[in-house]
Amino acid sequence: MFFDNWFGILRVLVVGTLAYSALVVTLRISGKRTLAKLNAFDLVVTVALGSTLASVLLTESVALLEGITAFALLVGLQYVVAWFSVRSKRFSEAVKSEPTLLLHRGRFLEGSLREQRVTREEILASLRGAGAAEPADVAAVVLETDGSMSVIKNPPPEGSRGTLESVRTVQAPEGAG
Structure with a gap:
């Protein structure tokens, strides 16, 4: 043996x-x-x-x-x-499948969920993984052709700087360039 x-x-x-x-x-x-x-x-x-x-x-x-x-x-x-x-x-x-919209503007698309055999809990887990707390926090969730879920976040509100606030400017040392 x-x-x-x-x-x-x-x-x-x-x-x-x-x-x-x-x-x-x-x-x-x-x-x-x-x-x-x-x-x-x-x-x-x-x-x-x-x-x-x-x-x-x-x-x-x-x-x-x-x-x-x-x-x-x-x-x-x-x-x-x-x-x-x-x-x-x-x-x-x-031979290839198409991406499927599962959640749109905070609403679960029940027909797509049933057709793709995806549960609400799986979508909520994807939301948490993307840093979103609630379905209303995202624009959409898409089941991709490879089986992964893409979470599309809502655009930043008008007038806000969005993700640019986190960008820092790095100064070149004096005498460089």
Whole structure:
């Protein structure tokens, strides 16, 4: 249960190092978009890459080259989806979700909450995280395509300096410049 043989440990060390290296190289070649937190497809690719790495590491029946091929396939498919999404509005609409307004001017939008399966408590937690005490303190809460919530604060009242009050002017030392 705790130890089978030294060959198994050696295999995990060697194959793990090579598989990890192949994954890093594949991700560097594919660019930042492959692991972006943008939509459900990005999450699926991230989870699938992790699952593939685990399979290569711990399953003797999965050869290293098979794992590397799986990495390349997943990253390649992600590239194709991203490529078509950028070039075709219809394709993009089919594979990506749109942001959803959940709270507007202090009012919860019940239909959107039900459709997106979000509770009032989750929105209130997002408000607290953004430094707002009450729903009336914000202009809107938006459920983004990556599942995060954006809190859009009310604009500062007319005539106030808003966030500029917190900006300090830093003087250059005499003789500089």
